[in-house]
Amino acid sequence: MTDPKTEGPLLQMRGVTKSFRGARALDDATMTVGRSQIRALIGQNGAGKSTLIKILTGVYRRDGGEVLLDGRPVDFRSTAEAQAGGVVTIYQEVNLVPKLSVAENIFLGRFPKRRGLVDWATMRAGARDALAKLSLDIDVTRPLGSYRVATQQMTAIARAVSLEARLLVLDEPTSSLAEREVETLFGVMRSLRDSGVSMVFVSHRMDELYEICEDVTVLRDGRTVAEEPLASLNQYELVSKMLGRAAEQVASGARAAARPRQQAEPVLAVSGAASAPRLKDASLAVYAGQVQGVAGLLGSGRSELLRSIFGADPLDGGTVVVSSDAAPIRTPREAIAARLAFLSEDRRAEGIVPHLSVRDNLTLALLPKLTRRGIVDRKRQKQIVTDYIARLGIKAQADQPIVELSGGNQQKVLLARWLATEPAVLLLDEPTRGIDVSAKAEILTLVDKLAADGMGVLLVSSELEEVVSACDDVTVLRDGVSVARVDVERLSEESLMAVMASGEAVPSADSAPNKDKSDD
Amino acid sequence: SVDSGGSSEGGAAAGAASPAANCAIATAADPGNSQPAADTPIAENAPKLAQKDTYRVAFSQNANNGAWRIAETQSMQDEAKRLGYQIQVTDAQNNQSKQIQDIRSLIAQKPDALFVAPMTEEIGTVIGEAKSAGIPVFLIDRTVSDSQAKAGTDYVTTIVSDFVQEGKRAAYALAKATGGTGKVIALEGTTGSSSAVDRKKGFEDALKECPGLELVATQDADNQRARAQDITESLLQANPDVTAVYAQGDDMAMGAIAAIRAAGKVPGKDILVVSGDGSKEALQAIVDGTMAANVECNPRFGPKAFEVMKQYAAGDEVPTKILNEDRLFDSSNAGEFVDQAY
Amino acid sequence: MTDLATRPAEVSALRRIDWPTMIRRYGAAAVLALLVIFNIIFTENFLDLRNILFVQLRQAAPTAIVALGMALVIATGGIDLSVGAVVALSGQVTAVFLLDGVPPLVALPIGILVGLAAGLFNGTLVSRFGIQPMIATLVLFTAGRGLAQVVTGGRIQTVNEPIVEFLGLGVIAGLPISVFSLIVITIAIIGVTRFTPAGTKLLAVGGNERAAGLVGIRTKWVKTMAYVVAGGLAGYVGLLELGRIQASDATNAGLNMELDAIAAVAVAGTTLAGGTFSPGRTIIGVLMLRLLQNTLVAHGIPREVAQIAQGLIIVAAIYLLRRSRDAR
Amino acid sequence: MSAATADVATVGHRLALQRRGTVAVLVLVVLLASLRYGDAFYSGINLTSYFDDAVKYSLIALGMTFVIMTGGIDLSVGSVILLAGVAGGLASPYGAVVAVLVGVGTGAAVGAVNGLLIAHSRLEPFVVTLATLLWARGLGLQLADTQTVVYGSGALQSLARDKIFGLTTGFWLMLLLFAIAAVALKYTAWGRTVLAVGDSEESTSLLGVPTRMTKFSVYLLSGALAGLAGVVLGSQTGSVSMDTGVGWELIAVAAVVVGGTLLTGGVGSIGGTLAGLLLLQVIFTIINFENGRGGIEINSYWQNVVRGAFLLVVVLLQTGVGRGRRKAS
Ligand SMILES: Nc1ncnc2c1ncn2[C@@H]1O[C@H](COP(=O)(O)OP(=O)(O)OP(=O)(O)O)[C@@H](O)[C@H]1O
Ligand SMILES: Nc1ncnc2c1ncn2[C@@H]1O[C@H](COP(=O)(O)OP(=O)(O)OP(=O)(O)O)[C@@H](O)[C@H]1O
Numbered sequence A: 001m002t003d004p005k006t007e008g009p010l011l012q013m014r015g016v017t018k019s020f021r022g023a024r025a026l027d028d029a030t031m032t033v034g035r036s037q038i039r040a041l042i043g044q045n046g047a048g049k050s051t052l053i054k055i056l057t058g059v060y061r062r063d064g065g066e067v068l069l070d071g072r073p074v075d076f077r078s079t080a081e082a083q084a085g086g087v088v089t090i091y092q093e094v095n096l097v098p099k100l101s102v103a104e105n106i107f108l109g110r111f112p113k114r115r116g117l118v119d120w121a122t123m124r125a126g127a128r129d130a131l132a133k134l135s136l137d138i139d140v141t142r143p144l145g146s147y148r149v150a151t152q153q154m155t156a157i158a159r160a161v162s163l164e165a166r167l168l169v170l171d172e173p174t175s176s177l178a179e180r181e182v183e184t185l186f187g188v189m190r191s192l193r194d195s196g197v198s199m200v201f202v203s204h205r206m207d208e209l210y211e212i213c214e215d216v217t218v219l220r221d222g223r224t225v226a227e228e229p230l231a232s233l234n235q236y237e238l239v240s241k242m243l244g245r246a247a248e249q250v251a252s253g254a255r256a257a258a259r260p261r262q263q264a265e266p267v268l269a270v271s272g273a274a275s276a277p278r279l280k281d282a283s284l285a286v287y288a289g290q291v292q293g294v295a296g297l298l299g300s301g302r303s304e305l306l307r308s309i310f311g312a313d314p315l316d317g318g319t320v321v322v323s324s325d326a327a328p329i330r331t332p333r334e335a336i337a338a339r340l341a342f343l344s345e346d347r348r349a350e351g352i353v354p355h356l357s358v359r360d361n362l363t364l365a366l367l368p369k370l371t372r373r374g375i376v377d378r379k380r381q382k383q384i385v386t387d388y389i390a391r392l393g394i395k396a397q398a399d400q401p402i403v404e405l406s407g408g409n410q411q412k413v414l415l416a417r418w419l420a421t422e423p424a425v426l427l428l429d430e431p432t433r434g435i436d437v438s439a440k441a442e443i444l445t446l447v448d449k450l451a452a453d454g455m456g457v458l459l460v461s462s463e464l465e466e467v468v469s470a471c472d473d474v475t476v477l478r479d480g481v482s483v484a485r486v487d488v489e490r491l492s493e494e495s496l497m498a499v500m501a502s503g504e505a506v507p508s509a510d511s512a513p514n515k516d517k518s519d520d
Numbered sequence B: 001s002v003d004s005g006g007s008s009e010g011g012a013a014a015g016a017a018s019p020a021a022n023c024a025i026a027t028a029a030d031p032g033n034s035q036p037a038a039d040t041p042i043a044e045n046a047p048k049l050a051q052k053d054t055y056r057v058a059f060s061q062n063a064n065n066g067a068w069r070i071a072e073t074q075s076m077q078d079e080a081k082r083l084g085y086q087i088q089v090t091d092a093q094n095n096q097s098k099q100i101q102d103i104r105s106l107i108a109q110k111p112d113a114l115f116v117a118p119m120t121e122e123i124g125t126v127i128g129e130a131k132s133a134g135i136p137v138f139l140i141d142r143t144v145s146d147s148q149a150k151a152g153t154d155y156v157t158t159i160v161s162d163f164v165q166e167g168k169r170a171a172y173a174l175a176k177a178t179g180g181t182g183k184v185i186a187l188e189g190t191t192g193s194s195s196a197v198d199r200k201k202g203f204e205d206a207l208k209e210c211p212g213l214e215l216v217a218t219q220d221a222d223n224q225r226a227r228a229q230d231i232t233e234s235l236l237q238a239n240p241d242v243t244a245v246y247a248q249g250d251d252m253a254m255g256a257i258a259a260i261r262a263a264g265k266v267p268g269k270d271i272l273v274v275s276g277d278g279s280k281e282a283l284q285a286i287v288d289g290t291m292a293a294n295v296e297c298n299p300r301f302g303p304k305a306f307e308v309m310k311q312y313a314a315g316d317e318v319p320t321k322i323l324n325e326d327r328l329f330d331s332s333n334a335g336e337f338v339d340q341a342y
Numbered sequence C: 001m002t003d004l005a006t007r008p009a010e011v012s013a014l015r016r017i018d019w020p021t022m023i024r025r026y027g028a029a030a031v032l033a034l035l036v037i038f039n040i041i042f043t044e045n046f047l048d049l050r051n052i053l054f055v056q057l058r059q060a061a062p063t064a065i066v067a068l069g070m071a072l073v074i075a076t077g078g079i080d081l082s083v084g085a086v087v088a089l090s091g092q093v094t095a096v097f098l099l100d101g102v103p104p105l106v107a108l109p110i111g112i113l114v115g116l117a118a119g120l121f122n123g124t125l126v127s128r129f130g131i132q133p134m135i136a137t138l139v140l141f142t143a144g145r146g147l148a149q150v151v152t153g154g155r156i157q158t159v160n161e162p163i164v165e166f167l168g169l170g171v172i173a174g175l176p177i178s179v180f181s182l183i184v185i186t187i188a189i190i191g192v193t194r195f196t197p198a199g200t201k202l203l204a205v206g207g208n209e210r211a212a213g214l215v216g217i218r219t220k221w222v223k224t225m226a227y228v229v230a231g232g233l234a235g236y237v238g239l240l241e242l243g244r245i246q247a248s249d250a251t252n253a254g255l256n257m258e259l260d261a262i263a264a265v266a267v268a269g270t271t272l273a274g275g276t277f278s279p280g281r282t283i284i285g286v287l288m289l290r291l292l293q294n295t296l297v298a299h300g301i302p303r304e305v306a307q308i309a310q311g312l313i314i315v316a317a318i319y320l321l322r323r324s325r326d327a328r
Numbered sequence D: 001m002s003a004a005t006a007d008v009a010t011v012g013h014r015l016a017l018q019r020r021g022t023v024a025v026l027v028l029v030v031l032l033a034s035l036r037y038g039d040a041f042y043s044g045i046n047l048t049s050y051f052d053d054a055v056k057y058s059l060i061a062l063g064m065t066f067v068i069m070t071g072g073i074d075l076s077v078g079s080v081i082l083l084a085g086v087a088g089g090l091a092s093p094y095g096a097v098v099a100v101l102v103g104v105g106t107g108a109a110v111g112a113v114n115g116l117l118i119a120h121s122r123l124e125p126f127v128v129t130l131a132t133l134l135w136a137r138g139l140g141l142q143l144a145d146t147q148t149v150v151y152g153s154g155a156l157q158s159l160a161r162d163k164i165f166g167l168t169t170g171f172w173l174m175l176l177l178f179a180i181a182a183v184a185l186k187y188t189a190w191g192r193t194v195l196a197v198g199d200s201e202e203s204t205s206l207l208g209v210p211t212r213m214t215k216f217s218v219y220l221l222s223g224a225l226a227g228l229a230g231v232v233l234g235s236q237t238g239s240v241s242m243d244t245g246v247g248w249e250l251i252a253v254a255a256v257v258v259g260g261t262l263l264t265g266g267v268g269s270i271g272g273t274l275a276g277l278l279l280l281q282v283i284f285t286i287i288n289f290e291n292g293r294g295g296i297e298i299n300s301y302w303q304n305v306v307r308g309a310f311l312l313v314v315v316l317l318q319t320g321v322g323r324g325r326r327k328a329s
């Protein structure tokens, strides 16, 4: 192990600037990465983290500033060049090739060969080895896309690790990983560091940063505002630096008290819902004025549950009753008519319409209501859009294409899309994935307020902390079956973890989820 | 059946030509059909055809659209039916390689005789294959190139019109109608087809003898009515002083007439149109006064084709090239023939 | 360094003329303008109102109408290879009915119905059966023209109906029918896409079909409608073409029109991937390509050379568009 | 995400089924036809003519398969056949080798232009190759002075005349190229990269794999194969006429898709393309034979209708197969 102080830093980025169509994304950004160091790179959504990384690795050309690797100026023009220079990156969105096999994804660009031809056997063995380091044992001949997102993310990591980088850049690798996988990843990162590899780690989860990183670079509005050892800042100070103002309350604390049920009848009652292949038998109820949580391990069927409630996936069995109206919901259209709203977990594939403006994206679900005698009421549309941009603090112009917004701001627009329909029940699937701490707090506060105003909310989140702090009641799914309910009194991360893992209900007055049936 | 001779009418009408004519061809008689060379060899080495009461024959048509080709196919089918023969027709849809494929597929079915209307002159190799299979081939309306297939050996004979002569006759007719002065635009048929190439040659060569007629533009209109109309519109706008149009085919002529009308001029008066094919529509146009003259290119090959086939089966001497006789139609005789036209 | 950073306002002021955007918006229009200027100088009588309206615009109008339909289909991320064949089919069917003595008031709508039905067929294959648009529309591309030939036996049928003559030679408000129709159709399409939700729905389906489905848009219906409208417009153009040559020509009517239309849409700066729609620029694209062709014809350039020029102009146009997009 | 992941899992499977379906339908059609038409259908001249006719389409379909696997399309192949066929024909007096080199070289040159514009300037393949369809044809016509070009060289015709096991050398050459292509797809880095680029070009380039060369190469290959097809055609028919290649690109595209290659790229099969092509072409022979039976005559206008309907039936069957399987799994 070398001492970073004696040898000079591995990477120095100084005074980097970058504009997109006249808008500054980076303005004097600086980042220094020492040897055998894991550096956190943090900032609000849109602060410029991904842009800085993409400049380092040659995806974007910088407008100004310099990049020094090992003290020598470098100017990579493509990811390939960066890789040849020892800089390997895992980009924010999972960027692999879904229809090729897992093995090929790991070896794309450097296939092992025998007599000039691709040596499949060696490749498969190599892939299995690379995945084994991440404690993953899967069929490497299957197409990558047939695995869930977390596995794909782990494959991307396995690929990057096997590339034997000097500098490994990880842009939000953990946003789709569960705790166990995060731990595995951290284990690998530590051993890499011990073998002399430096890393840049981006995450919006503060506790992760403190767990794995030594130093931190804070970006705000495209400028580096702090570069220091992480230990010298506490979480509150760190967030304050990120925001440029005193953080009122970091990560919205647990809600004061349970909201009372306003009505006896649930606004949404689900019983025995099944949807092939992963949802088998799920039951729950959502009451007006409450936030109902759904927890479960990855792949436990949470997303499928929400999708089939909303008519996005076919419901093969069971019933979904909205506001005691027996009419079945078969399509999103009918769901919207029944005053449901659904925020998908996959922003890119199921949320944004990239080249449409923020305005059109925001009012997409509202179009029927904005139409008077066949004509869209542009004035009202404008008013609503202005209103939501202000209310949610969206950093964007109304007529900007949504694709130009940072991830967090896109998410807010999508949330606004559904809020504008004034739903009776809001289905949220991972609403804060990839969202910075302050925006997350804002969104959770908003959810809290919406519930207080009488909306029913069904919230899926992989972040237990979020579930615990936001929900009045949590249904736990396991292998597509609702196995338990945890009510507000017993709600804690530990209790949830225990139930999720064991599938055993915590003893409680009304812990059997199917008991909800008796309500209707 | 093929009527003979147009030259006499041409000659008779020539006297009426304007004395102001400033070139020879404006007053000359219609040059008429060309005659087969006296020394045309006899088909001797082609596969023999047995004499039978009925035959199973095949006909490879190169494209079965447009009135002309349809009339040709119909004529072949009608005549076969009349004679009680079985006929199989393929349509290459304007595609040389499809025609080759068609012919091979026909050879595979071993007909007694094979009639081919070649798409281009260069399908000769497959004609040779028919010879190897022992099937006598008769070419109609176009021929194949000598270098690929030999007349009288690889195929029996070819029954064709003389396109060069057609172009020449059109030029004469045009010169006569215009009195030998004016600006002319020409519309050509399908790029590279021998009819288009030869008619152009005949027309332009003859026109050289008439300096008063200036050819201001030539465009390929692909035998399409709408295309000819578009092109004529554009050309008339760029050359407003045009006084005559030569269209190689009647469809293009009809398009040109429509374009002349759309340009606010009177076809047959402001602008004269001469065309070739001899369709009913064209003859009617002559009767109506919108077209000046038309050089026939008779599509009704059926009777002649089967007659030749029977002669060949009977062992008669068949020349390796048989020329079709085409008439010249103008205001003096169009009315008489319009009802028989295809 | 700091100097630069503190003067962003000035910098952007210098760059006020946003060339890339200008090229994207007005590139085709600029080429069109150049061609017009060239013709004014070098082509006799070009500026004659009769020429502009009754030759140039009238020749372009049918393709432009078809291109508008194509632009709708392309906006959904699809493509329609069958429009040319549908033009032929609708014209032939109408011609046959007219020749059979069916009153024009029945025969003409039937032509449009044929187009709509073809569009429905395409749309159904694409949206219900999930067949890739190019292959789905290849079916009618092949069979449609065949059917048109079957209907008329491959013959050109001359139709001497006053209504057909009116379609071809008639004048409304001083404009040829086809030009007048183009204007009406353009206004209608722009009106509908601007003022009703249809436009946004169309772009949403083309931009992200799954997202559109999740906000309650009937994506299959929207896609089908795009093909139906494109088919209907092609059907109507079939009538116009029938009127133009006063005859039905199954083999040649609408031949290659789909490629002309696609080229125009592309030159207009629309990506074939879907999610964008610009009717005005599509028409300018058609006018530009048509005038180019006519200019070459008028100046006696042989067809094969004209083809080379057309190909090169299309490449040049999309190359400039691409550059302007990159420069953003 | 769930829909997408599910798709990926089944799409390859579905296409594989589709491929087998294509082969099955092909075998079935040929069996039925030989029962109906007897020996004549199997006769040497019919088979050679059928396979020979397939050679040129197969060659462009082979190039098209790789292009489509990258998510692109090459509409220019029909025109390239004309241009290269003309160029090869003009060069044929200088010997067979020269003719082949000139033909393939011309095709490759046009392909390189397409490739540069698409891979380097990142223009849309559909439009670029549409423009090339225009200019390459114009150039071919110009070069030939709009006259049919005759192939002079005798040696070249060995491609069309010499037979091995009853089929022409041209056909065996085509088969050999398909075999090489199949190996290249599965066992070369290039082949795998072609699929990767078609699946997700952005990802592939972010993974540090140069995508430009790969994209360029498929257009180059497609052009070169179309050039070869032009020369083969010239050698088979002894000439190249000016109508050559009109609309052939769509025959190739249809064959590729029927063969189980996804138009959006990322999944594909070389053998499937050959099966798809043979299937779509067999219909011509059948129509001709059916006419010969003298019973119901398939009027030539119906041919296009029949071909369109046949394509429809084939793709509907395939989606039916895909759907049925999807439900079952
Ligand atoms: N391709 C682009 N075109 C236009 N603007 C862009 C582009 N990419 C990024 N931006 C803008 O640059 C800014 C920085 O974006 P970047 O993606 O770097 O943020 P980030 O810090 O990674 O945010 P997040 O935490 O949401 O990932 C944002 O304002 C974004 O809108
Ligand atoms: N085991 C699996 N096999 C295949 N696909 C999976 C699997 N697990 C998850 N997926 C898919 O990946 C998507 C994203 O997965 P994510 O990491 O969000 O898990 P998740 O949302 O916890 O899963 P779920 O919603 O099923 O509990 C899911 O919507 C699902 O469609």
Ligand SMILES: [Mg+2]
Binding pocket: A049, A050, A051, A092, A171, A407
């Ligand atoms: Mg980012």
Ligand SMILES: [Mg+2]
Binding pocket: A302, A303, A304, A345, A429
């Ligand atoms: Mg999920």
